[in-house]
Amino acid sequence: MNKSSNKFRHLVWPLVSLALLLLFNAIFTDNFFKVEIKKVDSVQESVRDQIPEIPDELTGTAAEASAKAEAEIQAPAEQPAAKQAPVEQAPAKEGKGVSIFGYYLYGTPIDILNQGAKVMVLAIGMTLVIATGGIDISVGAVMAIAGAIAALLISMLDAGNFPGASMGPAVYWIIPVIAALILATVAGVWNGMLVAGFGIQPMVATLVLMVAGRGVAQLITDGQIITFTNPGLVFLCNGHALFLPFSVWIVVAMYVIFGLLTRKTAFGLFIESVGNNERASRYAGIEARRIKWLAYVICGFCAGVAGLLAASNIKCADSNNAGLNLELDAILATVIGGTSMAGGRFFLSGSLVGAILIQTLTTTMYMKNVSPAIVAVPKAMVVIIVCLLQSPVFRAKVLSIFASKAAKGGVQ
């Protein structure tokens, strides 16, 4: 039997769907694949070029603002910030500090990777949780918590009233990053405790934090939207390294770490075993509860990373909108990638392709000037098509229709 073809079989349909979407763009979207090499100095201009029309409703209500959230994060960041709280920012200065290599690639495909980084990171953790037969719907709220604590600490450090401020802004930004990751991991420990420790159904257990998490984030930021300018923190989602956005390298690092952790140790096998038949796994001597717990902890950590990316992207912590509904995108990416919601076999690479597919779709919508308010509809349609393509039952039905038609034709 051909082993390698089996190994990649789960990737076929997501990749086909992605290819079709890219083909659509290649034909109907001008300059979609145009990738240029730019010099760092011109960063700020390039970001401006990229978005042809920046929504001009700086006086919009909060509700409108959240509807436009996706569109905004692709716009230069001082705009949403300016809308909610006046900040003294010096955008031109940032342009210089944000790349390591001097040159970087720039264009829509790169932008998709950059904007999709959050969901890709989330999808890694989500995949492991779903593989254990669970689900974590709190990741969006955990992102908000992580962003909130990072923004709070960096603003305190910038003001000089937090230990470590003397290290200077080039170094001390690491403190809020670590704090955010720790807090997000603690959130994962909490979820894991409820699910694995106390046997609460995953959907219910993580619903607790999904609802309460944004409240916690509000508590941290005292209900304010905290903006920041620290170059280190801003670099995470706006900087470039080795020709690519730094966020892409974060995704690569996460994928490599968790890919190795699951496939080069027995962790992946145990997750699949527990997700497929928990009781039998326990009888085989696997500490099923610990495995499940660990999956939730990892998922929390991933949400923390995604939360930092989200905050860095818009240079502020918005407890209400950070990571809003992203848990759904992460779940979707996982399912598109071939991991079953019932648990068992999982595919990290599939989930990443799923996340890229979702982001490509979103970006395509914006480039086609689809209003953010109705973007969900065409998105849902594409998702249905992808899921149908993956369903063996559907494929068999379609094939049988064609087969019967062919047979009839043959008779005539």
Add this chain to the structure above:
Amino acid sequence: MDLLQTKGVEKQFLGVKALKGVDFSVKAGEIHALMGENGAGKSTLIKIITGVYPASAGSVYFNGKECKFRSPLDAEHAGISTVYQEVNLLPDLSVAENICIGREPRTKLGFISKKQRKVQARKALKRLDIDINVGENLSSYSIAIQQLVAIARALDVDCKLLILDEPTSSLDENEVKELFKVMKKLREEGMAIIFITHFLDQVYEVSDRITILRDGQLVGSYDAKDLPRIEMVAKMIGKTPEEINRMQAGIVKNTKFGDVVYEAKGIGRVGTISPVDLHVRAGEQLGLAGLLGSGRSEIAQIIFGVDPHDSGTMTMCGKSVNFNSPQKAVKARVALIAEDRKVTGIIPDLTIRENIILALQASKGIWKTMTLKQQEEMAEKYIKLLRIKTPSGEQLIKHLSGGNQQKVLIARWLATSPKLLILDEPTRGIDVGAKAEIEALTQDLCGEGMAVIFISSELEEVVRDCDRVIVLRDRKKVGEVAGEDISLKNIMKLIAG
């Protein structure tokens, strides 16, 4: 005139030919036993007849017409009902709801008539001479009653052909008798029954005709009275009767025992099992005998740490231990092949290789990972050693037949080289050939110094294989027999009290 007939039925699964052109026919008013080893193709044939799978080639005729059922429901409408080995009912619904599910009687307004439903359920059960409260949850009745409810449900539709797939594997002797009474009654009413079982006595007790399959091929159909038992077995496993006699005579008990491997003093659990003393020595095979529900499996669960004990102490190789989770037991090199293969044994969507290495890897933990090559070598070794029928170790275990799945589970635990091996009903639902293999294997393991605890409802097996037998009744130890005293009669006496 044959009620059901298959002609040249073939079935191909991913590179494996499960059926190779089988002709099979059943007449109205006969009980027809379908026999064969695990993996011979019995289940596949049944699934093609009932529309679970489409046939790759060949055709099925029912009532004189060629039919292509696309689902079990299709077949049911045509008059073919099936009762599977595992009771496929909903335990949390009432008996009446279970019997009528999918075809509830309606009131004029289109609502479900609960009253009518109970009447209908009672009528269906009466046909089998069962009188129970149909309003109770199904799970409050024994497996035997549940099995009969499943049959009642199958008969409730206009059924001409009833297929019973291993209906007796979880029943005790009296319950089997009841079932056979029902089957004979149905036969008199003119119904055709296909009966699949691994119990050879039962075949002769009720069957009129016997069809034997081997390796996906038809060996032949015979009148039950013309086919001596030993010849049937010979045809099933493809050996001559002489060879089989030699196999059975070949079981030699090991008589050299070493030190005590495991000892329990007064272990028990309130409501599950009264405190029991037991010990087992290296090279010894200790049997636990008793009726279903007498506490046999419960003892196994407590020793393995699945259920915590609330009284007593245990020692392993002289050291005091406390197994309160399977992990601890596995680390101390105890292995349990539990009773319910589907629920507590196999991980269906993993490969044979992964299923085999699972327990060993679990005892090593996450970080000391076996390389793929080590895993493959181990899987290959056990596939050969236990003669697991599969094209490769990369097959999913769920595609194997029951007996081969059981062998994979045995491999899983042998891979951990246990000091104490607990086998809970290892031969249930397994054919004669595999049974003999497993019995011979446990004897070999004893010879190598392993301690074995053997649990079986088949007393002949216990008598044949065990060096010492603890007899249980009503969740209490009621006696112990050893050596020459181990006989069917003595054990029965103790069980009966």
